[in-house]
Amino acid sequence: MPAPKATNHPESKENVNAELSGMADRGFRAVDLAAERGERLLFEHLEFQLSPGQLLQVSGRNGCGKTSLLRILSGLSRPTAGEVYWGEEPIRSVDGGTGSCLGYLGHQNALKEDMTAEENILIARGLGGDRPEREAVLAMLGSLGLAGYEDLPVRFLSQGQKRRVALARLLLQPRALLILDEPYAALDVQVIEVLRSAIEAHLARKGMIIITTHQAVDIDGDCRNLHLG
Amino acid sequence: MFRPLLALLRRDLTLALRRPQDALTVVGFFVVVVALFPLGIGPDPEFLRSLAPGVLWVAALLAVMLSLERLFSDDYRDGTLEQLLLVPEPMGLLVLTKIFAHWLITGLPLVLISPLLAIQLNLRPDEIAILMLALLIGTPILSLIGAIGAALTLGLRGGGVLIALLILPLYAPPLILGAGAVDAVMHGSSAQAHLSLLGAMMVFALFATPWATAAAVRIMLD
Numbered sequence: 001m002p003a004p005k006a007t008n009h010p011e012s013k014e015n016v017n018a019e020l021s022g023m024a025d026r027g028f029r030a031v032d033l034a035a036e037r038g039e040r041l042l043f044e045h046l047e048f049q050l051s052p053g054q055l056l057q058v059s060g061r062n063g064c065g066k067t068s069l070l071r072i073l074s075g076l077s078r079p080t081a082g083e084v085y086w087g088e089e090p091i092r093s094v095d096g097g098t099g100s101c102l103g104y105l106g107h108q109n110a111l112k113e114d115m116t117a118e119e120n121i122l123i124a125r126g127l128g129g130d131r132p133e134r135e136a137v138l139a140m141l142g143s144l145g146l147a148g149y150e151d152l153p154v155r156f157l158s159q160g161q162k163r164r165v166a167l168a169r170l171l172l173q174p175r176a177l178l179i180l181d182e183p184y185a186a187l188d189v190q191v192i193e194v195l196r197s198a199i200e201a202h203l204a205r206k207g208m209i210i211i212t213t214h215q216a217v218d219i220d221g222d223c224r225n226l227h228l229g
Numbered sequence: 230m231f232r233p234l235l236a237l238l239r240r241d242l243t244l245a246l247r248r249p250q251d252a253l254t255v256v257g258f259f260v261v262v263v264a265l266f267p268l269g270i271g272p273d274p275e276f277l278r279s280l281a282p283g284v285l286w287v288a289a290l291l292a293v294m295l296s297l298e299r300l301f302s303d304d305y306r307d308g309t310l311e312q313l314l315l316v317p318e319p320m321g322l323l324v325l326t327k328i329f330a331h332w333l334i335t336g337l338p339l340v341l342i343s344p345l346l347a348i349q350l351n352l353r354p355d356e357i358a359i360l361m362l363a364l365l366i367g368t369p370i371l372s373l374i375g376a377i378g379a380a381l382t383l384g385l386r387g388g389g390v391l392i393a394l395l396i397l398p399l400y401a402p403p404l405i406l407g408a409g410a411v412d413a414v415m416h417g418s419s420a421q422a423h424l425s426l427l428g429a430m431m432v433f434a435l436f437a438t439p440w441a442t443a444a445a446v447r448i449m450l451d
Contacts, residue, residue: 074315075314075315076311076314076315076450076451077451078451096317096318097315097316097317097318097319098315099314099315099316099317100317102315103315104311104312104315106308106311107308108307108308108311109307109308110307110308110309110311110312111307111309112240112244112307112309113307114244114247114248115240115243115244115247119243123236123239123240124312126232126233126235126236126239127233127236127237127240127312127313127316128233128316128317129232129233129317129318
């Protein structure tokens with residue numbers, strides 16, 4: 001496995017940085033959220049506010065509704081009560097849908113097994129309406145330790161490598177808010193380090209991040225904690 | 230605005246090319262079902278000819294049905310459908326693009342191979358032309374309506390059978406009009422009325438069904 005090349009990294013980020021700036025001046029806020037699964041109430045009266053440059057770490061035991069919360073925040077599920085705001089607008093009525101302001105990575109990697117890592121990311125960029133920027137994609141894959149694996153169909157990659165491809169796709173999306181559900185699962189120490197620096201860089205350019213994790217990883221920046229259950 | 234739709238279309242077509250057996254099984258099914266009829270009901274050319282429109286249309290309908298389950302289920306299983314909901318484009322347009330790709334992969338080959346089977350069932354050239362035209366207008370309707378069923382049965386066990394139960398009754402109008410068009414030519418009258426109604430139905434399906442399908446996808450992923 002080639003070592004992460006830190007030198008490639010800043011370039012690709014600066015491209016992203018330029019595109020990000022338009023959206024990055026709005027905060028993100030949840031008001032009086034409640035969710036239930038089946039008959040069971042997961043949480044209620046949940047409120048928080050996130051300003052540009054802040055990270056929110058959601059913690060709690062298994063089954064306390066972390067994933068449900070993230071799905072609600074990303075607009076994939078409807079809350080039982082309450083509303084999520086992007087700036088002053090409810091996020092569901094934002095122009096272009098929630099996808100124009102946030103990127104979401106759930107438990108599933110959302111990769112096409114028959115396509116290569118590079119194709120998967122380029123298509124995701126095309127779907128998001130972003131320019132392909134092949135060099136940035138290759139640089140990002142390289143920095144996550146996937147240099148040499150770009151041309152392999154994803155089904156030949158290991159679980160951890162697939163996760164890295166999915167992370168590369170998310171980090172290349174020029175969105176102000178990134179929502180990551182258990183991003184550290186199946187990753188090795190080196191990659192966690194790369195991801196940590198990517199997260200810090202995203203915060204430094206006034207992006208926002210919401211993350212769930214069981215692993216404590218120290219992140220420099222304005223971090224907040226939300227404990228469920 | 231069109232870049233996301235083109236990216237989606239290219240993705241679906243590339244995936245279909247990398248796994249051609251999916252599309253080939255549909256055409257194969259169509260050919261085999263039609264080929265079985267003469268074996269079952271005897272080789273009388275006139276009798277076969279009078280049955281041909283119905284046989285071809287029912288076979289095409291079942292072949293499309295067979296392919297519907299895969300329309301969304303692959304994307305649903307690997308999580309890409311979830312990501313499609315986050316694409317900053319109207320979900321209805323994305324769904325319409327997926328249906329178009331589905332039609333190119335399954336519907337269009339049926340139209341193209343139908344003359345061969347029509348000859349086998351003793352149809353005349355002018356009747357074959359009408360049959361192809363009717364299938365060309367009709368198979369998109371089958372994909373469009375079928376997509377609703379495919380979306381509503383996402384993630385359910387035994388989804389395939391449920392799609393058939395949900396959708397086959399809705400296939401009755403295109404079946405009647407499509408087979409009727411060929412029948413009309415066969416009996417010496419014009420197929421225009423049937424084809425016009427079929428065309429109207431396609432336009433209606435084109436505008437109405439993608440939104441219904443998009444709503445169904447949202448509900449099933451909630």
